[in-house]
Amino acid sequence: MEQIKIVIAGPRGRMGKEAVALVENTEHFTLVGVIDRINNGKVLHEVEGFTSNAPIYSDILMCFQETKPDVLIDLTTPETGKFHTEIAITHGVRPVVGTTGFTKEELDRLSAMAQERQLGAIIAPNFAVGAVLMMKFSQMAAKYFQDIEIIELHHDQKLDAPSGTAVKTAELLSTVRDAKKQGHPDEKETIAGARGADYDGIRIHSVRLPGLIAHQEVMFGGNGQMLSIRHDSFNRTSFMSGVKLSVETVMKLDLLVYGLENIIE
Ligand SMILES: NC(=O)C1=CN([C@@H]2O[C@H](COP(=O)(O)OP(=O)(O)OC[C@H]3O[C@@H](n4cnc5c(N)ncnc54)[C@H](OP(=O)(O)O)[C@@H]3O)[C@@H](O)[C@H]2O)C=CC1
Numbered sequence: 121m122e123q124i125k126i127v128i129a130g131p132r133g134r135m136g137k138e139a140v141a142l143v144e145n146t147e148h149f150t151l152v153g154v155i156d157r158i159n160n161g162k163v164l165h166e167v168e169g170f171t172s173n174a175p176i177y178s179d180i181l182m183c184f185q186e187t188k189p190d191v192l193i194d195l196t197t198p199e200t201g202k203f204h205t206e207i208a209i210t211h212g213v214r215p216v217v218g219t220t221g222f223t224k225e226e227l228d229r230l231s232a233m234a235q236e237r238q239l240g241a242i243i244a245p246n247f248a249v250g251a252v253l254m255m256k257f258s259q260m261a262a263k264y265f266q267d268i269e270i271i272e273l274h275h276d277q278k279l280d281a282p283s284g285t286a287v288k289t290a291e292l293l294s295t296v297r298d299a300k301k302q303g304h305p306d307e308k309e310t311i312a313g314a315r316g317a318d319y320d321g322i323r324i325h326s327v328r329l330p331g332l333i334a335h336q337e338v339m340f341g342g343n344g345q346m347l348s349i350r351h352d353s354f355n356r357t358s359f360m361s362g363v364k365l366s367v368e369t370v371m372k373l374d375l376l377v378y379g380l381e382n383i384i385e
């Protein structure tokens with residue numbers, strides 16, 4: 121199998137560490153460099169917890185020039201992730217982005233940039249196969265149940281709310297459900313935010329607590345019945361088979377794909 125040369129941005133992060141281990145343990149993947157805002161000029165094994173010989177760069181352009189990667193895996197923050205994805209597309213490096221918090225306008229712009237260059241790119245709000253199925257099953261259910269509340273629950277170090285997964289879920293549900301205001305027409309919040317965020321009338325509630333990893337429940341209410349579809353990630357290894365699939369798939373694409381549901385059969 122042809123070797124895929126990979127750069128990881130955010131290697132010291134919770135997801136970045138897992139991604140480094142994935143790339144190091146996959147025969148046809150080579151970690152040619154990492155992007156880290158500290159440790160510039162060092163080799164990764166000089167940083168505690170790593171054994172890799174990959175060089176560390178704080179400058180993404182220098183990293184690309186010297187390591188000539190095929191793929192950038194970005195697991196950073198919303199602002200940095202957007203910047204890295206733009207630079208990658210501009211320089212012909214295929215981005216696989218797990219970073220969340222991009223707006224629809226930003227996604228559209230990145231998609232147009234990839235299309236213009238006919239370059240493969242994947243932005244996946246959730247790499248866990250079970251989470252993708254939870255979204256697909258919810259989309260099936262939304263045809264029959266129009267009253268929906270999404271409860272997403274995450275660790276308390278998360279920067280963006282609602283989660284990328286919750287936004288993606290609401291987008292998928294809206295493809296099969298007409299916009300509808302839920303709850304009583306005259307309902308009033310006595311404390312702002314009590315009814316959660318509003319996406320075409322679907323309510324999204326974000327829970328942040330230490331001890332959690334990544335969880336989501338989609339609740340559908342009907343006459344005399346309720347359907348609940350839930351996914352839990354209990355560790356971050358749960359995301360890695362999706363990262364591996366995305367790296368392999370992005371090499372064959374010539375446009376930007378947003379969401380793993382578009383590449384999982
Ligand atoms: N798609 C998916 O399946 C999943 C997506 N995520 C998303 O992935 C992202 C990362 O999550 P997580 O690993 O938990 O977050 P962490 O905070 O643990 O890691 C983020 C890393 O990004 C680094 N970073 C921040 N700014 C820069 C910069 N300017 N240049 C280089 N590196 C930078 C941080 O470094 P420093 O220590 O210096 O701040 C840190 O190491 C989030 O957006 C999260 O929502 C998370 C889980 C699954």
Ligand SMILES: O=C(O)C1=N[C@H](C(=O)O)C[C@H](O)C1
Binds near residue numbers: 246279284334
């Ligand atoms: O920040 C996280 O942890 C996660 N972020 C992603 C999101 O925003 O949906 C994916 C997963 O839920 C974990």
